[in-house]
Amino acid sequence: MDDLDRRLIAKLRHDARAPVADLAKALGVARGTITNRMARLERDGVITGYTVRLRPDSAPDEICAWTSLAVEGNQHRVIRALLGEPGVAALHDTNGRWDLLAELRVGSLAELSTVLERIRGIEGISASETSVHLQTLRG
Incomplete structure (x- = not known):
């Protein structure tokens, strides 16, 4: 994992439903980069799922x-x-x-x-x- 992966994970921890376009803009990279990173993190077992946090x-x-x-x-x-x-x-x-x-x-x-x-x-x-x-x- 590199710095971009860590920053992406931090954004997903804050809002796992954030649109790829919003993540890409916030991180200063292309949408395809975010899509590929998320797919790799899921495939490698770093991201194992997404969840709902309740009040x-x-x-x-x-x-x-x-x-x-x-x-x-x-x-x-x-x-x-x-x-x-x-x-x-x-x-x-x-x-x-x-x-x-x-x-x-x-x-x-x-x-x-x-x-x-x-x-x-x-x-x-x-x-x-x-x-x-x-x-x-x-x-």
Whole structure:
């Protein structure tokens, strides 16, 4: 990846639906250059998909929780299992006491309990600590 790729990715992070013409103009290159770059980044697995970000208050009944996880053994196997868990909205590799941080999004406390039970049952997870998100004070 070069500087143009990094600047393009930054623009896409801000607005993944930005028209190619707008991206090209903002980055000072031809539309074909942007189209080719995006195709290459997708083909090479750098860009793996596009997503929708919701306003925090757009799903008021949704429960958000953060689960810190300690992993023993094959972390890649644990990561694959967590990425297949529907309740895991995001997964982060961390340092310090915990190895992974999972953002959970569920519809109820009962569903949160079920998701946590499935996560704690994944082979290789040795400890976990979960905090329920009450409110965002600064976004």
